Amino acid sequence: xxxxLPADIKALIGxxxxxxxxxxxxxxxxxxxxxxxxxxxxxxxWDETAAAEITGGPIAPPSMLSTWFRPHHWTPGRDEPKLPLxxxxxxxxxxxxxxxxxxxxxxxxxxxxxxxxxLTTCQRLRSVSPVKQTKLGRGRFWTIDVEYRNVRGxxxxxxxxxxxxxxxxEAAS
Amino acid sequence: xxxxxxxxxxxxxxxxxxxxxxxxxTTVVLGALATRDWRPMHHDHAFAVTRNGVRDIFxxxxxxxxxxxxxxxxxTGPHGRPGRMRFRMKDxxxxxxxxxxxxxxxxxxxxxxxxGWAEVELDLAVGAESKTACTARVAVPVAPDDNxxxxxxxxxxx
Numbered sequence: 001x002x003x004x005l006p007a008d009i010k011a012l013i014g015x016x017x018x019x020x021x022x023x024x025x026x027x028x029x030x031x032x033x034x035x036x037x038x039x040x041x042x043x044x045x046w047d048e049t050a051a052a053e054i055t056g057g058p059i060a061p062p063s064m065l066s067t068w069f070r071p072h073h074w075t076p077g078r079d080e081p082k083l084p085l086x087x088x089x090x091x092x093x094x095x096x097x098x099x100x101x102x103x104x105x106x107x108x109x110x111x112x113x114x115x116x117x118x119l120t121t122c123q124r125l126r127s128v129s130p131v132k133q134t135k136l137g138r139g140r141f142w143t144i145d146v147e148y149r150n151v152r153g154x155x156x157x158x159x160x161x162x163x164x165x166x167x168x169x170e171a172a173s
Numbered sequence: 174x175x176x177x178x179x180x181x182x183x184x185x186x187x188x189x190x191x192x193x194x195x196x197x198x199t200t201v202v203l204g205a206l207a208t209r210d211w212r213p214m215h216h217d218h219a220f221a222v223t224r225n226g227v228r229d230i231f232x233x234x235x236x237x238x239x240x241x242x243x244x245x246x247x248x249t250g251p252h253g254r255p256g257r258m259r260f261r262m263k264d265x266x267x268x269x270x271x272x273x274x275x276x277x278x279x280x281x282x283x284x285x286x287x288x289g290w291a292e293v294e295l296d297l298a299v300g301a302e303s304k305t306a307c308t309a310r311v312a313v314p315v316a317p318d319d320n321x322x323x324x325x326x327x328x329x330x331x
Binding site for chain 2 (some may be wrong): 034036038040041042043044049053056062064066070102103108109110112
């Protein structure tokens, strides 16, 4: 594995890619399912009066940000399932690194997401490391930002993922 | 509705009330579906064992984020507004595990715009083993009549 980063990957760093609009609007049924899954009794999500008083009406839990972009498991006419965090998979393929993990991620929350919002997203490759040797194998770390905006163009949040793509057979002894 | 917690009630070193929760297969599957994560290692036992080489299906990361958010806002009440969460995944959480979430306040600050912030180190552990670490920054009212959710634009610096 050479340490040289292919020119097309170098050129991708800092570029805005994979601009997309969500498949469906933010909806309260999903908010309640998400709250139920972790027994979250925050009145912002269950009590209309509290939501009106504190957040100016219902909102979605901030941690659901990426939920609104995970594609349907199946849609008519689509042969290949759509993948969230597409750059991660593009890098695996382009750099010939068949295995990959996400080791760390950070989410920064901005404007609250509200039922009825149809969000848009874009992805940005921030960095790709030189070749590194880890316990898992030999490969590269990369950082990808995913930005989310509402229909008014307001920033709702940014997620930053640190991934490590590697070849399993090249682990340190 | 008055805030449940204001910044003057928080000090560095404070421990948040611990949360213990017995994880079942339902917890894992419900969490995966609630976050629209259809990947089989979060609902298909045979796939998780044979393809991932682990003992069972396991909690997905977005659902762990939801657990941490719930834990934080159980403490702050609804006026607490999450600003930033950073996760480090170390190991998996399986059905049969009892997960324990704990937290400690590491900083209490008021920024240039007058917004009050608590910074908290959170840990999700099973037994003595830490599975996921989370560093969170949550805005908390500086006074009973303050509400961080009204902040927008330059007045919100998470």
